[in-house]
Amino acid sequence: MKICNFTKNQVSMKKINLYIYASLVSVLLLSCGSNKSSKGNSVASVTTNTTIAVPDFNADSAYHYVAQQVEFGPRVPNTSEHDKCADFLVEKLKGFVAKVYRQDFDAIAFDGTILKSSNIIGAYKPESNKRIALFAHWDTRPWADNDKEASNRKKPVLGANDGASGVGVLLEIARNIQLVEPTLGIDIILFDSEDYGAHQDYTGRQPLDENNWCLGSQYWSRVPHVPNYRARFGILLDMVGAKEATFYYEGYSKHYAKNILEKVWNQGIQLGYGNYFIKRDGGAIIDDHLYVNAIANIRTIDIIPFYPNNRDSSFGSRWHTVNDDMSGIDRTTLKAVGQTVMTTIYNEQ
Numbered sequence: 001m002k003i004c005n006f007t008k009n010q011v012s013m014k015k016i017n018l019y020i021y022a023s024l025v026s027v028l029l030l031s032c033g034s035n036k037s038s039k040g041n042s043v044a045s046v047t048t049n050t051t052i053a054v055p056d057f058n059a060d061s062a063y064h065y066v067a068q069q070v071e072f073g074p075r076v077p078n079t080s081e082h083d084k085c086a087d088f089l090v091e092k093l094k095g096f097v098a099k100v101y102r103q104d105f106d107a108i109a110f111d112g113t114i115l116k117s118s119n120i121i122g123a124y125k126p127e128s129n130k131r132i133a134l135f136a137h138w139d140t141r142p143w144a145d146n147d148k149e150a151s152n153r154k155k156p157v158l159g160a161n162d163g164a165s166g167v168g169v170l171l172e173i174a175r176n177i178q179l180v181e182p183t184l185g186i187d188i189i190l191f192d193s194e195d196y197g198a199h200q201d202y203t204g205r206q207p208l209d210e211n212n213w214c215l216g217s218q219y220w221s222r223v224p225h226v227p228n229y230r231a232r233f234g235i236l237l238d239m240v241g242a243k244e245a246t247f248y249y250e251g252y253s254k255h256y257a258k259n260i261l262e263k264v265w266n267q268g269i270q271l272g273y274g275n276y277f278i279k280r281d282g283g284a285i286i287d288d289h290l291y292v293n294a295i296a297n298i299r300t301i302d303i304i305p306f307y308p309n310n311r312d313s314s315f316g317s318r319w320h321t322v323n324d325d326m327s328g329i330d331r332t333t334l335k336a337v338g339q340t341v342m343t344t345i346y347n348e349q
């Protein structure tokens with residue numbers, strides 16, 4: 001199969017959209033006290049226009065990055081497919097950002113299994129102390145335990161949406177930031193071992209620790225890739241590729257980082273993606289951002305779908321089933337999320 005690469009040269013600079021932001025700087029010159037000028041109090045106002053170049057998020061490129069991960073097969077910890085995909089992600093990030101870290105660690109799963117795990121981090125402008133962290137998990141679930149068909153419930157999940165979609169969007173953002181420089185430093189942080197939570201039918205060791213998911217983010221939040229790591233805020237992307245996905249305000253995001261949630265949703269709506277970004281409350285989800293907030297103390301939101309009327313799952317009918325494959329991935333959704341997140345980070349000064 002021919003695999004096309006999206007490199008610097010193939011993206012023409014004319015595709016860069018320019019968004020004009022008028023920032024009104026009012027300078028109040030007040031003379032007061034004993035230094036009164038002859039004119040008395042005067043008020044001057046100065047208006048400056050700042051042009052911020054935001055690149056065009058290429059949905060075909062993002063889709064391709066999703067497909068490349070899925071081609072490895074399920075990326076379950078302790079399998080060769082998983083390890084090969086880790087190498088692929090490291091190499092891919094090395095092509096886009098200055099510094100790539102690979103954090104290898106042993107995670108202990110709910111049943112005592114030791115998971116050979118790797119968090120993978122790409123740092124853009126690693127020297128800057130003004131940073132934004134972007135997160136996704138790259139591993140996939142060992143069991144399709146939400147599948148309608150009982151015979152499928154021990155099969156692994158391919159994870160086109162649950163895993164690969166968030167990573168695909170972040171790789172496309174990484175490709176863009178090497179082409180057009182954002183002001184802030186950006187970290188692309190790919191967590192491992194998010195989806196090894198207990199099988200729905202698990203009857204062993206009880207009670208189950210509710211922290212049996214998200215093992216990579218728990219590790220990183222305690223041991224970040226650089227000591228004393230700080231970021232202005234963080235955005236987690238989880239399952240951001242399904243057709244007609246709807247993203248509601250997730251509960252922990254609202255609790256820890258309400259203003260970031262509003263900033264991102266407003267940006268999405270302003271860009272024309274109001275069908276995706278819904279300013280209403282969804283559920284509260286135990287996901288990687290919870291640990292980044294609670295342990296690392298970095299205000300982080302989760303962009304995760306919520307379908308209020310879906311009977312199979314509030315995450316959608318393909319969630320943790322054998323049907324989470326490329327046929328469920330929609331370029332328009334990748335674009336909505338990718339362009340929104342990218343515009344948000346380029347606007348930070």
Ligand code: AHN
Binds near residue numbers: 238
């Ligand atoms: C729980 O179901 C507890 N959390 C969902 C986190 C998740 C799983 N995200 C993707 N797969």
Ligand code: ZN
Binds near residue numbers: 141320
């Ligand atoms: Zn999952």
